[in-house]
Amino acid sequence: MSAQALLLQLVTGVxxxxxxxxxxxxxxxIFGILRIVNFAHGAFYMLGAxxxxxxxxxxxxxxxxxxxxxxxxxxxxxxxxxxxxGRLYGRGLVYSVLATYAVSLVVIEGVKILWxxxxxxxxxxxxxxxxxxxxFSFFPKYRLFVLLATALTVxxxxxxxxxxxxxxxxxxxxxxPLMTQALGVDISRVLAGAFGAGVALAGLGGAxxxxxxxxxxxxGLDILVESFVVVVIGGMGSLLxxxxxxxxxxxxQSFTFLWAPVFAHVVLFLLMIATLLVRPxxxxxxx
Amino acid sequence: MELKVSSQLLTARRxxxxxxxxxxxxxxxxxxxxxxxxxxxxxxxxxxxxxSLGYNLLFGYTGLLSFGHAAFFGxxxxxxxxxxxxxxxxxxxxxxxxxxVGAVGGAVVxxxxxxxxxxxxxxxxxAFGQLLYFIAHQWREVTGGDDGLRGIPVAHxxxxxxxxxxxxxxxxxxxxxxxxxxxxxxxxRLLRSPFGTALxxxxxxxxxxxxxxxxxFRLKLWAFVLSAAVSSAAGALNVYLLxxxxxxxxxxxxxxxxxxxxxxxxxxxxxxxxVGALAFVGLQDVLSAIPAIVDRWxxxxxxxxxxxxxxxxxxxxxxxxxxxxxxxxxxPALGGSES
Amino acid sequence: xxPVLLAExxxxxxxxxxxxxxxxxxxxxxxIRGIIGPNGxxxxxxxxxxxGEIRPSAGRILYRGQDVTGRPMYDLxxxxxxxxxxxxxxxxxxTCLENVRVVLQxxxxxxxxxxxxxxxxPTVERAEALLAQVGLYGKRDLPAHALSxxxxxxxxxxxxxxxxxxVLLLDEPTAGMSAEEIQSTMKLLQEVARERTVVIVEHRMxxxxxLCQRITVLHFGRILxxxxxxxxxxxxxxxxxxxxxxxx
Numbered sequence: 009m010s011a012q013a014l015l016l017q018l019v020t021g022v023x024x025x026x027x028x029x030x031x032x033x034x035x036x037x038i039f040g041i042l043r044i045v046n047f048a049h050g051a052f053y054m055l056g057a058x059x060x061x062x063x064x065x066x067x068x069x070x071x072x073x074x075x076x077x078x079x080x081x082x083x084x085x086x087x088x089x090x091x092x093x094g095r096l097y098g099r100g101l102v103y104s105v106l107a108t109y110a111v112s113l114v115v116i117e118g119v120k121i122l123w124x125x126x127x128x129x130x131x132x133x134x135x136x137x138x139x140x141x142x143x144f145s146f147f148p149k150y151r152l153f154v155l156l157a158t159a160l161t162v163x164x165x166x167x168x169x170x171x172x173x174x175x176x177x178x179x180x181x182x183x184x185p186l187m188t189q190a191l192g193v194d195i196s197r198v199l200a201g202a203f204g205a206g207v208a209l210a211g212l213g214g215a216x217x218x219x220x221x222x223x224x225x226x227x228g229l230d231i232l233v234e235s236f237v238v239v240v241i242g243g244m245g246s247l248l249x250x251x252x253x254x255x256x257x258x259x260x261q262s263f264t265f266l267w268a269p270v271f272a273h274v275v276l277f278l279l280m281i282a283t284l285l286v287r288p289x290x291x292x293x294x295x
Numbered sequence: 296m297e298l299k300v301s302s303q304l305l306t307a308r309r310x311x312x313x314x315x316x317x318x319x320x321x322x323x324x325x326x327x328x329x330x331x332x333x334x335x336x337x338x339x340x341x342x343x344x345x346x347s348l349g350y351n352l353l354f355g356y357t358g359l360l361s362f363g364h365a366a367f368f369g370x371x372x373x374x375x376x377x378x379x380x381x382x383x384x385x386x387x388x389x390x391x392x393x394x395x396v397g398a399v400g401g402a403v404v405x406x407x408x409x410x411x412x413x414x415x416x417x418x419x420x421x422a423f424g425q426l427l428y429f430i431a432h433q434w435r436e437v438t439g440g441d442d443g444l445r446g447i448p449v450a451h452x453x454x455x456x457x458x459x460x461x462x463x464x465x466x467x468x469x470x471x472x473x474x475x476x477x478x479x480x481x482x483x484r485l486l487r488s489p490f491g492t493a494l495x496x497x498x499x500x501x502x503x504x505x506x507x508x509x510x511x512f513r514l515k516l517w518a519f520v521l522s523a524a525v526s527s528a529a530g531a532l533n534v535y536l537l538x539x540x541x542x543x544x545x546x547x548x549x550x551x552x553x554x555x556x557x558x559x560x561x562x563x564x565x566x567x568x569x570v571g572a573l574a575f576v577g578l579q580d581v582l583s584a585i586p587a588i589v590d591r592w593x594x595x596x597x598x599x600x601x602x603x604x605x606x607x608x609x610x611x612x613x614x615x616x617x618x619x620x621x622x623x624x625x626x627p628a629l630g631g632s633e634s
Numbered sequence: 635x636x637p638v639l640l641a642e643x644x645x646x647x648x649x650x651x652x653x654x655x656x657x658x659x660x661x662x663x664x665x666i667r668g669i670i671g672p673n674g675x676x677x678x679x680x681x682x683x684x685x686g687e688i689r690p691s692a693g694r695i696l697y698r699g700q701d702v703t704g705r706p707m708y709d710l711x712x713x714x715x716x717x718x719x720x721x722x723x724x725x726x727x728x729t730c731l732e733n734v735r736v737v738l739q740x741x742x743x744x745x746x747x748x749x750x751x752x753x754x755x756p757t758v759e760r761a762e763a764l765l766a767q768v769g770l771y772g773k774r775d776l777p778a779h780a781l782s783x784x785x786x787x788x789x790x791x792x793x794x795x796x797x798x799x800x801v802l803l804l805d806e807p808t809a810g811m812s813a814e815e816i817q818s819t820m821k822l823l824q825e826v827a828r829e830r831t832v833v834i835v836e837h838r839m840x841x842x843x844x845l846c847q848r849i850t851v852l853h854f855g856r857i858l859x860x861x862x863x864x865x866x867x868x869x870x871x872x873x874x875x876x877x878x879x880x881x882x
Contacts, residue, residue, distance in 0.1 A: 045414060045417075045418075092601065092605070095605060096604070096605075099608070101360070101413065101414060101417075102360055103604055103608065105360065105362075105417070106554065106555075106558060106600070106604055107601060107604045107605075109551055109554070109555075109600075110555075110597045110598075110600040110601045110604065111597070111601065112597075113551075113593050113594070113596065113597030113600070114594055114597035114598055114601065116593075117591050117593045117594030117597060118594055120590075120591055120594075121591045121594060229548070233421065233425055233547065236418060236421065236422075237422070240418055244414075270433050273429040273432070273433075274426060274429045274430060274433070276425075277422045277423070277425050277426040277429070278426065280418070280419075280422040281407065281419060281422045281423065281426070284411055284415055284418060284419045284422070285407060285410060285411075285419075288411055288415045484747075484748055484750070485747055485748070487750050487751055487752060488746055488747050488748055488749055488750070488751065489739050489743040489744055489745075489746040489749060489751060490744055490745060490746060490747045491747075492732070492735075492736045492739070492751055493736065493739075493741075493744040495725075495728065495736075496725050496728070496736045499724075499725035499726055499727055499728055500723050500724065500725050500726070502719070502723055503719075503723040503724065503725065503793075505706075505707050505708045505711075506685070506687075506707055506708075506711055506716065506717060506719075506723070507708075507711055507716065507737045507741070507793065507794075507796070507797050508708050508711035508712040508740070508741040508797060509708055509741045509744060510708050510741065510744075511708070514744055563727075
């Protein structure tokens with residue numbers, strides 16, 4: 009196996025991992041702050057892809073689509089949190105899992121009702137099409153763009169959490185909701201905002217993944233479970249964990265595809281189980 | 296665990312009630328295929344009822360949210376299907392085999408998952424479920440992969456020279472009705488036994504249960520095994536009905552249906568699974584007959600579920616029992632309830 | 635007979651913090667021991683160690699002469715050491731009667747899958763008797779969550795008694811109670827303590843001083859003083875630490 013082939017596999021894995029990173033950060037954020045496991049995360053990923061595809065279809069501007077998807081998901085997320093999820097806080101984990109799972113059903117089936125079972129076309133935009141010479145191999149320009157987008161997103165989230173007042177409230181609320189409230193912060197706004205931000209990231213992930221994997225109603229089902237894997241390995245509620253674990257798992261799967269393709273999907277869940285048994289809080293979790 | 300349960304509790308029983316429940320259940324099972332448009336529908340309801348019965352033991356009565364129970368349903372299905380194709384389609388072999396495989400699967404999965412609690416437990420069950428799904432997906436030679444297991448011979452019940460083929464849905468329904476009757480009566484007994492009450496104590500407050508001397512890990516593991524065995528049986532019965540095993544029976548969305556039906560019917564109640572299955576399958580059938588809806592029925596089920604979670608957390612039967620209980624408060628000495 | 639429960643140099647560390655630091659405790663059978671100390675002194679942690687809820691970082695625990703260090707909580711409970719909790723821990727959706735009965739039936743019978751528990755009159759009657767002892771017989775068919783806080787504490791007491799423990803560890807049994815409830819609880823505790831060894835962690839001085847025969851004072855995880863209520867009240871060290879709370 010040549011070094012170039014290995015390197016190519018590595019970069020491919022990193023790109024796959026990049027999408028997972030974005031989606032997982034959103035999931036981790038929601039878990040860290042609201043303490044709920046968002047089973048609708050995949051559905052929002054899918055919606056983001058759909059909206060981005062439509063936006064590109066109508067306006068022809070990919071960059072606009074990349075903005076529209078996460079923003080509309082954020083708005084929808086806030087609605088869902090206020091209307092449903094937020095009413096279940098006192099009731100324990102079970103009900104929020106069930107509620108988000110039901111939302112997932114409704115969203116996915118709703119999409120099928122509105123637009124049928126075949127998704128819209130979502131082509132790589134012209135300016136990002138084609139290959140780039142990386143030295144050891146040619147590589148699709150779009151995939152590199154996804155990497156760049158992910159890096160910027162991670163930076164953006166980090167900056168939001170650690171350098172803005174809103175982010176400070178969000179972090180404070182995750183550590184000590186009572187105290188944060190006592191300090192005069194409207195905690196319900198913070199929670200709604202956090203949920204919105206989390207699903208916005210899912211939507212962004214979907215928008216970026218659209219041209220790569222195609223857009224169809226069930227595209228979120230697999231990513232949901234895959235992002236669980238990443239969040240568990242990285243650590244619930246940890247930004248760094250989501251990044252490291254996402255990339256790690258992407259690379260691991262990529263090489264598994266190369267050397268033992270039979271195990272390519274199975275390896276994810278073996279890692280998840282191993283993590284839960286040996287170090288349930290994940291690499292960087294604090295639970 | 297803040298699960299909303301209306302567990303009807305153990306108070307003095309009237310002798311009439313001991314007879315009432317089995318009679319009412321038997322009447323229901325006899326009338327169901329008559330009332331419904333076709334037997335296959337009634338049979339499907341019972342399959343899901345059994346699946347949820349197994350699930351409810353773990354979820355509603357022990358308080359453990361498993362999101363990987365499709366694994367056992369699927370294990371039961373594939374076991375029964377493979378045995379039927381390769382060895383024998385005699386139910387007296389395939390059903391116990393499916394149950395045994397499910398029980399072993401439950402023991403293994405439970406052994407690992409129960410090392411953790413709460414979210415981590417649930418996530419591990421999900422991981423195991425998906426693990427099994429992808430193994431089956433890859434192992435095409437055995438499972439048929441995406442295409443599923445086909446060409447399964449019709450099941451039959453054979454004792455020596457006497458054989459009864461389960462050709463039609465009505466035949467399958469007969470078997471299902473008998474097994475459902477036995478299962479529900481058995482569970483009723485189980486839930487009022489020392490074991491059953493110990494499980495409920497664990498659901499209510501595991502720490503306290505441990506503090507008074509219960510080895511909660513072992514008890515939970517047994518609940519897991521039993522739950523898996525019953526779910527596997529349901530999987531096998533599903534094969535007798537459909538004569539086909541789809542890969543989807545192992546997917547986490549199938550696990551989701553078990554959760555849905557259990558909550559819809561009423562977690563922590565004996566009849567919840569039956570009521571939930573009736574509502575779920577019934578709704579599915581009614582909705583898919585409407586030309587505008589057809590395959591999009593899960594949309595409405597999802598909506599119903601959201602309403603349920605918000606307004607009727609105790610589920611259909613759970614709410615019924617609560618109303619009953621409030622009524623009966625007038626005469627607590629007489630007490631008692633159906634489940 | 636020697637001490638029924640003996641702790642030797644018992645320690646529990648959380649990171650670099652020693653919540654319990656080299657505590658020696660010897661409980662004589664039938665004794666009523668009080669454990670007091672300012673907040674964070676390690677009282678609850680000590681109780682949790684003795685019950686097997688958490689494992690010690692160092693030291694030994696001997697119960698009736700046998701080394702039970704590190705054994706899980708359910709094991710110690712079966713041997714006779716039972717603890718009640720700071721935050722009320724009952725079975726909320728079960729009736730009061732069932733709460734006590736499920737404890738009475740005993741973990742040994744948990745492997746019985748077929749016997750009808752409601753037809754087991756002897757156990758049910760004993761459960762009713764225990765409920766009567768704590769004054770909850772009238773509410774036996776109500777779900778536990780419908781009880782007031784004080785009543786739930788009493789239910790907990792009935793459950794603890796149902797295990798027929800030799801050593802009863804009570805973590806702030808009067809927490810959150812009204813003056814009236816405290817009175818009835820104290821009477822109950824006196825009755826309960828008659829044939830058992832009881833250890834009570836409390837903040838309320840009147841309760842401790844009136845009930846206990848010996849008092850151990852903890853401070854920063856270590857034993858500051860030990861003696862009869864009079865000795866403790868008179869001790870200057872204890873007064874200094876407690877700043878005005880030492881007077882009953």
